[in-house]
Amino acid sequence: xxxxxxxxxxxxxxxxxxxxxxxxxxxxxxxxxxxxxxxxxxxxxxxxxxxxxxxxxxxxxxxxxxxxxxxxxxxxxxxxxxxxxxxxxxxxxxxxxxxxxxxxxxxxxxxxxxxxxxxxxxxxxxxxxxxxxxxxxxxxxxxxxxxxxxxxxxxxxxxxxxxxxxxxxxxxxxxxxxxxxxxxxxxxxxxxxxxxxxxxxxxxxxxxxxxxxxxxxxxxxxxxxxxxxxxxxxxxxxxxxxxxxxxxxxxxxxxxxxxxxxxxxxxxxxxxxxxxxxxxxxxxxxxxxxxxxxxxxxxxxxxxxxxxxxxxxxxxxxxxxxxxxxxxxxxxxxxxxxxxxxxxxxxxxxxxxxxxxxxxxxxxxxxxxxxxxxxxxxxxxxxxxxxxxxxxxxxxxxxxxxxxxxxxxxxxxxxxxxxxxxxxxxxxxxxxxxxxxxxxxxxxxxxxxxxxxxxxxxxxxxxxxxxxxxxxxxxxxxxxxxxxxxxxxxxxxxxxxxxxxxxxxxxxxxxxxxxxxxxxxxxxxxxxxxxxxxxxxxxxxxxxxxxxxxxxxxxxxxxxxxxxxxxxxxxxxxxxxxxxxxxxxxxxxxxxxxxxxxxxxxxxxxxxxxxxxxxxxxxxxxxxxxxxxxxxxxxxxxxxxxxxxxxxxxxxxxxxxxxxxxxxxxxxxxxxxxxxxxxxxxxxxxxxxxxxxxxxxxxxxxxxxxxxxxxxxxxxxxxxxxxxxxxxxxxxxxxxxxxxxxxxxxxxxx
Numbered sequence: 001x002x003x004x005x006x007x008x009x010x011x012x013x014x015x016x017x018x019x020x021x022x023x024x025x026x027x028x029x030x031x032x033x034x035x036x037x038x039x040x041x042x043x044x045x046x047x048x049x050x051x052x053x054x055x056x057x058x059x060x061x062x063x064x065x066x067x068x069x070x071x072x073x074x075x076x077x078x079x080x081x082x083x084x085x086x087x088x089x090x091x092x093x094x095x096x097x098x099x100x101x102x103x104x105x106x107x108x109x110x111x112x113x114x115x116x117x118x119x120x121x122x123x124x125x126x127x128x129x130x131x132x133x134x135x136x137x138x139x140x141x142x143x144x145x146x147x148x149x150x151x152x153x154x155x156x157x158x159x160x161x162x163x164x165x166x167x168x169x170x171x172x173x174x175x176x177x178x179x180x181x182x183x184x185x186x187x188x189x190x191x192x193x194x195x196x197x198x199x200x201x202x203x204x205x206x207x208x209x210x211x212x213x214x215x216x217x218x219x220x221x222x223x224x225x226x227x228x229x230x231x232x233x234x235x236x237x238x239x240x241x242x243x244x245x246x247x248x249x250x251x252x253x254x255x256x257x258x259x260x261x262x263x264x265x266x267x268x269x270x271x272x273x274x275x276x277x278x279x280x281x282x283x284x285x286x287x288x289x290x291x292x293x294x295x296x297x298x299x300x301x302x303x304x305x306x307x308x309x310x311x312x313x314x315x316x317x318x319x320x321x322x323x324x325x326x327x328x329x330x331x332x333x334x335x336x337x338x339x340x341x342x343x344x345x346x347x348x349x350x351x352x353x354x355x356x357x358x359x360x361x362x363x364x365x366x367x368x369x370x371x372x373x374x375x376x377x378x379x380x381x382x383x384x385x386x387x388x389x390x391x392x393x394x395x396x397x398x399x400x401x402x403x404x405x406x407x408x409x410x411x412x413x414x415x416x417x418x419x420x421x422x423x424x425x426x427x428x429x430x431x432x433x434x435x436x437x438x439x440x441x442x443x444x445x446x447x448x449x450x451x452x453x454x455x456x457x458x459x460x461x462x463x464x465x466x467x468x469x470x471x472x473x474x475x476x477x478x479x480x481x482x483x484x485x486x487x488x489x490x491x492x493x494x495x496x497x498x499x500x501x502x503x504x505x506x507x508x509x510x511x512x513x514x515x516x517x518x519x520x521x522x523x524x525x526x527x528x529x530x531x532x533x534x535x536x537x538x539x540x541x542x543x544x545x546x547x548x549x550x551x552x553x554x555x556x557x558x559x560x561x562x563x564x565x566x567x568x569x570x571x572x573x574x575x576x577x578x579x580x581x582x583x584x585x586x587x588x589x590x591x592x593x594x595x596x597x598x599x600x601x602x603x604x605x606x607x608x609x610x611x612x613x614x615x616x617x618x619x620x621x622x623x624x625x626x627x628x629x630x631x632x633x634x635x636x637x638x639x640x641x642x643x644x645x646x647x648x649x650x651x652x653x654x655x656x657x658x659x660x661x662x663x664x665x666x667x668x669x670x671x672x673x674x675x676x677x678x679x680x681x682x683x684x685x686x687x688x689x690x691x692x693x694x695x696x697x698x699x700x701x702x703x704x705x706x707x708x709x710x711x712x713x714x715x716x717x718x719x720x721x722x723x724x725x726x727x728x729x730x731x732x733x734x735x736x737x738x739x740x741x742x743x744x745x746x747x748x749x750x
Contacts (some may be wrong), residue, residue: 110147185455337399362390531576582630
């Protein structure tokens, strides 16, 4: 029988109290006939020969249950009579299902003035178990605005043989933790990186282009002197007047084939023993626009972490190699065994090899199994390397790693020595069922957030598509203290399955404390939800001052999950309020997309996404929107185009293997070789470096175009720095800024 709870007889607890609904013929002892069940209606009529229904005695409880035998391939649907519901409230539907073959699904359907509104099915509402055992499945949804009635719907497709019993519908109540305390970390004031001038010299086809950083601690009217050092001779000051307009200089007096180093000081200050000098560079005519770090072997690498490992004020590099990826997606033929193990290697800014760590067979060779970040957690001025490690070789016969120890490990950046090793949190096993490996267990990410505005706190996330668990820690004095835990299943369904392939950190509500954007939802600094779009998993999300014509910051989303509208769009960062969205249906907005100010004629950022259609539907579609949601063009730039600040203007340029171009297609520089691993303001002035992987080397392309003005080092912008931090994981997205570069004055300090 299809049996529904009578009001007052079914009070359930699904992460909270639930009030049972009064449903007609809830016990289904009034069976009627197979094609005319009182209180229920078939959307696919059994008499059409495709569905055979039996009222049998193999019940979960009572004397009868319903058996649905479907020949396929079309779907079958069975729904109960609608009951009153309240918009905005969450409801849970449950059913006991025994699957002999095929699949059955359970969902809640709202009814508004235009008809049915079918709500997303959570994984627990999909019945695939085929061991002849009764199992209870459930799905929870919030009733959309405008829906005042709803019903429970059971459905399936293809060849199906299932028994269904004891269906329930009830109001669901969250047990999300309330009254959390604000984080009060160990730092008395904000811990910030101490970075030097980052002096770099690049051959510019005869002359030498020298550039350096402007720091936010510099006086507004600061000027600089450039000194050249050659063959141990006395330093030669090159500029006649203090350099005040830019933080770069073109040295036209070099001799081809000679090696030089440069030093930059504040105007009038002499060079001292501890003055920072650039690396020696040979003046050449080939316009070699990159610095190369030679790796230990001829391998390429998958990710790079950027941070000062030894406290000398220069950025060093921690790579993870080789450049391969095993994805946990569970579609047939998609997943494959790891062909080898990952090695983590650390290099100083000058290319000196520091150390190596083999992650071993307990960490599968994919980006989701192996998160790592590089940052100064304890405030000693030197970055730690924080990563997930394992032990031994717990691979199963097919290559999956489902068991075995997992550790959260913190290494000393300069030596690779272990500073702390503790069981990894969040743990495996919090989600069950056949989807747990892909959707939760293997999906791991990390970030750093200043939850109290002062202390760098470690954020560790597990899960993406269904259950998401986030935990926050602080590390000081060799101890790791947990600050809070957030679980999506303890909050309303709009927070379920909202994870992304990247984490974004920013002060969303302008209270001086960082929040955590896990995807389509934001967690406040104390670990309670701030807002959620409720649209499910986005493939890309960017946060910053994307639209400078309105106050505050914005977030742009590209939704992977198929949605009828708003699959691409922008929301207010503080509230999640929709500002604009694509009004038509999308199927799978895929990969990193791109958000960057590309067009100088329009205010704010341009937003690019590419939609991957269902195999049976349509074609690939691409859009470039302005900051107001107007479509500018539909040129196909792939799923993950990259851009960087490269020439003298305030817009970013598009990166390619053949050329670096402006948005209009005009060439501003030669292309880059190798796969782009990161874009970041690592050395020199405010223009960005492009880090690529080429066999046996890390290449860091940097511009030799003279600048038009000067700007504070982008790495000193909090959003930008945290975006660069997470380029070592997940889908690489270029970093954004908390301010709009076009409208910010040169002298202003972010």
